[in-house]
Amino acid sequence: MAGKVGQDWRYLAAAQERTVKERRKFQSALRDLDGADSSIVVFGSLGRDEFTPGSDVDWTLLVDGIADPAHFDTALEIRRRLKELGHTPPGREGVFGNLAFSHNLIHQIGGEDDSNSNTTRRILLLLESQVIGRRDAHQRTLHNILHRYLYEDRGLWYGSGEFRIPRFLLNDIVRYWRTMAVDFAYKQRTRGNEGFALRNIKLRISRKLIFISGMMACFSCHMDLTSEEKELFYGSKAVQPVVDHLQKTLTLPPLQLIARVLLKYEELWPAASALFSTYDKFIGILADESPLSNGKTRRKHLDELPFEDLEDDEVFREVRELSHRFRDAVHDIFLRSKTDLSRLTIEYGVF
Amino acid sequence: MRPIGFSTGAIAYADFKQALELLRGEVLTCVELSALRFQEAQPLLRGIRELDLTRYSYVSFHAPSSFDPEQEKVLVNQLREHLPPNWPIILHPDTIHDQSLWRHFKSQLAIENMDQRKLGGRTVEELAVVFDQLPEATFCFDIGHARQCDTSMTEAYRMLRAFQRRLVQVHVSEVNSSSQHDPVSYAAQISFREVSGLIPAKIPLIVESRVISTEIGREIRRVFEALPEPAPACASARPQVCQPYV
Numbered sequence: 001m002a003g004k005v006g007q008d009w010r011y012l013a014a015a016q017e018r019t020v021k022e023r024r025k026f027q028s029a030l031r032d033l034d035g036a037d038s039s040i041v042v043f044g045s046l047g048r049d050e051f052t053p054g055s056d057v058d059w060t061l062l063v064d065g066i067a068d069p070a071h072f073d074t075a076l077e078i079r080r081r082l083k084e085l086g087h088t089p090p091g092r093e094g095v096f097g098n099l100a101f102s103h104n105l106i107h108q109i110g111g112e113d114d115s116n117s118n119t120t121r122r123i124l125l126l127l128e129s130q131v132i133g134r135r136d137a138h139q140r141t142l143h144n145i146l147h148r149y150l151y152e153d154r155g156l157w158y159g160s161g162e163f164r165i166p167r168f169l170l171n172d173i174v175r176y177w178r179t180m181a182v183d184f185a186y187k188q189r190t191r192g193n194e195g196f197a198l199r200n201i202k203l204r205i206s207r208k209l210i211f212i213s214g215m216m217a218c219f220s221c222h223m224d225l226t227s228e229e230k231e232l233f234y235g236s237k238a239v240q241p242v243v244d245h246l247q248k249t250l251t252l253p254p255l256q257l258i259a260r261v262l263l264k265y266e267e268l269w270p271a272a273s274a275l276f277s278t279y280d281k282f283i284g285i286l287a288d289e290s291p292l293s294n295g296k297t298r299r300k301h302l303d304e305l306p307f308e309d310l311e312d313d314e315v316f317r318e319v320r321e322l323s324h325r326f327r328d329a330v331h332d333i334f335l336r337s338k339t340d341l342s343r344l345t346i347e348y349g350v351f
Numbered sequence: 352m353r354p355i356g357f358s359t360g361a362i363a364y365a366d367f368k369q370a371l372e373l374l375r376g377e378v379l380t381c382v383e384l385s386a387l388r389f390q391e392a393q394p395l396l397r398g399i400r401e402l403d404l405t406r407y408s409y410v411s412f413h414a415p416s417s418f419d420p421e422q423e424k425v426l427v428n429q430l431r432e433h434l435p436p437n438w439p440i441i442l443h444p445d446t447i448h449d450q451s452l453w454r455h456f457k458s459q460l461a462i463e464n465m466d467q468r469k470l471g472g473r474t475v476e477e478l479a480v481v482f483d484q485l486p487e488a489t490f491c492f493d494i495g496h497a498r499q500c501d502t503s504m505t506e507a508y509r510m511l512r513a514f515q516r517r518l519v520q521v522h523v524s525e526v527n528s529s530s531q532h533d534p535v536s537y538a539a540q541i542s543f544r545e546v547s548g549l550i551p552a553k554i555p556l557i558v559e560s561r562v563i564s565t566e567i568g569r570e571i572r573r574v575f576e577a578l579p580e581p582a583p584a585c586a587s588a589r590p591q592v593c594q595p596y597v
Contacts, residue, residue: 036467036468065528066528136467136500139501140500140501140502140503143501143502143503143505143506144502144503146503147503147504147505236548238508239545240503240504240505240507240508240509240545240546241508241512243503243505244505244508244509247505
């Protein structure tokens, strides 16, 4: 994409390179801690290829197999080794940094038992997870989650509409996006505005990006398949090839997934260029280790910026401006363009 | 009706003669002579000529699941000497030390997909590596192994699509979390039906479920329910989502 629009997104390239190195380091440190029944999964910036200095390491030991008390000891050992590597532990909500079980992720979609943590783990497993080491448990869990979303989506197999979009899955992705937005307000209250600026900018840019990539993945069930494939898969109610297609699509980090779609629409390249350039600058700010006059990096400055100082703060104004440019590019592509992307977004992503 | 039979190893562990005796009362057209341990192979291969297998229209031989490089040479020689050329040889890909020894068998050699204990032969990509080395080999699809590796049956679907042309036999059982071959459960039946349309009607089903002799007929019925003859297209055979699972 960068080549097509004549741009050089060096912060993104650097973050990708840093992520690959970091994952390799983890692979070596955690080598003997996985197995056929469990996968070590990383999320967040490590999962999206956007790792920057100061990024949290969001991980989970995903168990898909017989119950074994030793899984807990393994999780503790992962925690210990990551601490030894000097990594910041995951966020305070307790969603990551421990065990997760495939049964909850697969069986509890919707309803009272689908807790906020469970939804978060499931959707992020689909949208931004990478495996450190053995993939078996991760792969099985992904396939089964996707199987449920697709198989139980009656409209996908019997619908009379023009498009084949998995609404059950898309609705859960939309729900997760709105949950993140609501939880932003919840954290603002429960944490007494602490960390507002950094969380706010992440919500406006990187969290929104995850949502867009999930929506694109759902659209790909119609847009990326040939007419013959659609006839074969949907006509014969063959769930597995669509699971396979979606799983492969979701293997791509969100930025790559979006770039792959946008490459097909030359008329959208100016807006795409704006979107990726903005994102590149955002990553550049998070990665910048040079100190401000107060001795803090810009990331730390935003993280510790008092709520009362937001409006007068130069760094916050800069990132807010970035978020506005990002929003405008998103609107140009997904709401204002005369493409089927725009049509699908309004029909499936909004209403 | 699909051609169906049992593996002798499932009926009488390490005793193919007793297994054939126990299967005598069943209406089966296929059988797999199983020598899963290396020491069982020689007596079985030498005894083939004395066996009355005329009732079976399809016979295959399951090679041992472990041997060292020296034993591999011995085994290959024994197979060449004693095994009729039209009997498929079912082989676990992880047992192979020297591919060149097995290339001689061409399409008589049927590579089986593996369970999750193994580090290879479990996916399309892993099997493709084996078939690259043995380009004329055929494929024995173990649906129980495939389900154990991926209960969504996505990998099973991929294997059946990728290796359709090579498919000569299907192993049927439920492979439990300890990788033992159990009778086919209700849950396994639901999964198997999802890909049953990709298994051509003429392909022999060899049941590997460990059952006592009085349960043979019942297991055959369970397998037929799980793998009905294919519809013209690959249809998902799970119960309709709007209906209860009954």
